[in-house]
Amino acid sequence: MSLYQHFRREEHAFVDQVLDWIETVRTEYRPKRTDFLDPRQQKIVRTILGTGDVLASFSGGAPDAERRRCLLYPDYFLPEVEDFDLAAFHVDYPLKFETVTHSQLLGSMMGIGLVREKFGDILISEEQVIQLLTCGDTADYVQQQLVQAGKVPLSLKRIPLDELLHKQEPETERTVTVSSLRLDVVLSEAFHLSRSKVKPLVQNEKAKVNWRPVTDPSMQLEEGDMLSLRGSGRVRLDRIEGETKRGKIRINIALIGG
Template sequence: MSSIYQHFRKDEKEFVDAVLQWKQSVRDQYAPMLTDFLDPRQQFIVQSLIGGQDDINLHFYPFESSIERRRAVICPDYFVPQEEDFKVKTYEIDYPVKFVTIQHPEVLGSLMSIGLKREKFGDIIKNDSRVQLYLAEEISEYVKMELQQIGKTKIKLKQILKSDRISSEEVWNEKTTTVSSLRLDVLLSSIYNISRQKAQALINGGVVKVNWKLVENTSFELQEGDVISARGYGRSKVLAVEGRTKKEKWRISVGVLK
């Protein structure tokens, strides 16, 4: 079992254990199970541990490539999940758009302030003045009842159809680069075209997060699926670690938010 853990970080052991239990439960009960919303790194771990199994299938939803957080159905090979099996509802925020502007952090803060766990809601999508969010069906009525305002603005949530979903304003540029190591400071330097000293100053200054968690260790090693954010520089994500070059450098594929 220890051979499995060596592929992941120490602080991911609890999540790895949970995924292994999910897999065993699906095998034992021969029935599908539904996860909470998973961030891209968690999806990568689930895919690594379950994807490609002969007797177990793995499906993520929402399907749109621009979506970051998804729910997963882990199921025996006989089961083909339909959209309703993922139990995801989409809501649009109704607010006086002519008088106020609502930003992503305000929506996130308001959802957390009503006691919601982050894994119970997915992406918050903003496009021009429209704002939509993905909620787990089991808490959607509670949120609809409790979320009456964002900041000082009175709001209402209205459920929408899939055909009414908007796409994010965010545009990811994909690029391939080579780096001497997968250290956080090295990748920050390469991705944002800044000096390594500047990258280290950002990390030490407490303005860099990996997978939405503050990281102040410059030698923190990145892996596939990691989402990086650096204040003032935006977000990026490690799409793939493609292996070593002849000069022993790492070739990686990254997505950078415009």
């Protein structure tokens, strides 16, 4: 059976990249550090490695980090925190007079020329304390260039990793029945929206599957997929439990953050 059969077609390029990383570790017998990976990419790395001779560790600065850098290494190597080359920042801004959203900060970081893989989680507490993670090799650049989000002035202060906020999003589990595993059908059921409303949102890149924008409402989902719909939230498809007597599909989902 081909390795690629375990993954969606759009993931094959990343699978090739992982295979290249593994080959580098094997042939050069040295560690290989990646940029930040989303949870789906981390799962792909673990799946490909299996129980082979190349090992992997992940770190995003805190135990509950979502986006993490991966360190692939031979069995002689013992990873240390410093090997992940992470930089953490506290974001100062006029808190009493302004608010800064996750999307504003994300847009500003992309606006200074950073690709998404170069920074990790953006943490915002209920009290509007903001922290962010970057790769160490881009830290100085980010500190110099990230001076505003929208019209709000920003100032970044480097902080140790042990001062990072905890990212604990509540989850609400539900068991629902759907007519199919189409993306628009599951989103409609999860967020109590009509399919006629969900479909154009997906077509206009307002939805993501496993942290990647999608435009096909008929995309077939699988167990473990993380879905998001702009303005509604995130939901994870935990289990496909089988068909009901009426031919519908029973699934278990987890609403993230609510």
